Amino acid sequence: MRAGGCRAIALLAAALAMPLPAWPQAVAPPGAPPADNEGRISALEARLDAQAREIEALRTYLRGRQADWDQDADGVDAWRLDALRARGGVAGALPAAVPAATAVAVAQQTGEPVPVGQAPEESTRPPEVAQIFDQPGVLTPRGALILEPSLQTGYYSNDRVALIGYTVIPAILIGLIDIRQVKTTSVTAALAARYGVGNRLELELKVPYMYIRGDTVSREIFTGSAQDSVFSADGSGLGDLELTARYQLPNKGADRPFYVLWLRYKTRTGKDLFEVTTDCVTRCVANATGTGLPLELPTGSGFASLQPGVTWMYASDPVVFFGSLSYLHNFAREDVSRTTLSGAPEGFPQTTTEFLGEIDAGDIFGFNLGVGLALNDRAAISIGYDHSMVQRSRQNGSDLPGSVRVVLGTLMLGGTYRISDRTSVNIALGAGMTRDTPDVTLVARLPIRF
Template identity: 35%
Template sequence: MRFLIGIFSIAILLHLALLPALAQTESSGPETSLIADAGGSWAGKRSLIIEPGLQYMHNSSNRIDLTGLTLPGLVIGLIQVEKVRRDILTPSLSLRFGVSEFFQVNLRVPYLYRSDKFTNRPGDTDLPSRTTYVDDQGLGDIEGGILFHLLKETPSRPQVIAGLKAKSRTGRDPYGLATQLATPGTHVPAELPTGTGHWALEPYVTILKVVDPAVLFANLGYFYHMERTIDGIGKVDPSDSVNLSFGIGYALNDKLALSTAFEQKIYSRAQVNGNKIAETDPVVATLLLGATYAFSQRTAMNVTLGVGLTEDSPDLQVSINFPIRFSF
């Protein structure tokens, strides 16, 4: 299967979480990380981390559709200019349980609130533009995974963690959703998806190296979307992606730490009935800036800001999480 071609990277999407690698040093700074959502944060033996979180994402794009015949200097047909503004608010609950010193299980349950704004303007200037607002909400795609602690850190080698994450399709499918007429010849959604509509697997590896008072990390992996037969469409094979990220976390004092990371996802083209679909292979790159404030040895607050670096990336992502640790 294609997901065995590579190993997945840190996706994050950007959440900060506690990183035991810093706790293993003599540094008095708080634990910090930008790799919790990718499964790189290690809870520790017989420890449970409960992490409520909230993420906000904003994205906007412009699109011009040409329907008709295009000749040098002349377009015969209908021109549609569309502007899309999308805001997504995602509260979630994550659980990370360290079964042993070398094995951990993860679970994340998201819920999405979506608000999309579509502005359509026909190329004929005699026709006014029309703005349509669509709001929706629902359970997202639940994720679960396992982690294996392959190598402990020594003075001459880094810490290595490998894992596998599975994404369900508990969210609302993007297929067969109701639409509504926006302008002559143009329809926009009347309801919005909260999931991808496909199961997915995410094998990955995370490498960590403590350089007191900082932690260097890098992640590499492969996100594999499983194909599915959709009534009225056929066999749909969504885009897969190779994911890469790297960054640094550094403690300022015993309460505050900062993190900086770069994340990139390179997608393959989606296929329908074996035919590749154009414009379905974006390159997403994000700059991540994070901060961790430790209230105590058990609780902390993590804030992450993500800024898109390419046209295909979300314009802005902001998340706040509150990891709470319990030991047994």
């Protein structure tokens, strides 16, 4: 009910509460019979009694409506603040606990139709933020299908110095010094399909297609060469398929965080490092450098993995805090071998098979933190940090030579713009914070809801 309407009713009630004017007694004209005057007076008194009863009934109705309004008005401001929190000013439907009178009052104030008695979807779902990490925080509604094409590009550059020889005394080396610059560029096009099995459960399938190119620039000191040698290789094809299930835990209150449990299984459908031919591991006749690098870059990791994790989101007007915690376990592979160039003269076998045995890639422990802010009803931005710790790889039960623990840190910045009710565009930019992290990563997503 609008405030103006309440004031009008109050004025009407005040007017009705005023004492009625005294009616003058009718005086019979000269010569009229007295009985006629008494009949008119009786009819007038009956009419006044009826009007007095109507006025008293109206006063009772107004007192009841005023009590209802005072009770409902206390929850209007709190509801509007909760509905607008971290949503950029977009008001949702009223919670089921809000009375019908409050729904009508809010509808009259905002000028928007509000369904009465229908629980909104937003009341049990986390607020939407700009996605900057791999795992989204908001699940797909029941029965809905979301197709998300994405394109990701990354660039990685690193310097490496290899000493081949032995030292007699410090600072004196007998042998070769191999200095290399490794530059890798990758482009990954993927299509993800998410389906809402229930209000709190969704399943996802992600199919990536990858192109990767690596350039290795090296120069051996003390060989008389004044030019850098470049070793280039590339690879393209299907990557590792991913299957993910997510389940949202029941929320215990408006001021409590939302929790989403998820489990991701990564296959090894892509071509791995053990399926491509490797250059001479040591010096050989056909290749004097003996790079030991693959002649074709793989498109898969070569290991199936299982990754459980939990994502949390907490709305604190006007921002949303979010993050996740996960652990990725790579399954070991047995009886692994690789094909390398032999470097033998023409007429002899040009390749040889090297048996490696059991290879166990290091597990990965990761976490990330972020904060999101809705700029308006269509645009939102997020900033966060992603951290991963990769354990040492093992071969036949022992640490793989040259394998060390690696720390990957990435600073993330992203934004989302809602094109329509079914389509939005998301851009995320990652900058490497450690030497082993890709220098820059750019991801564009276009989720489409059906």
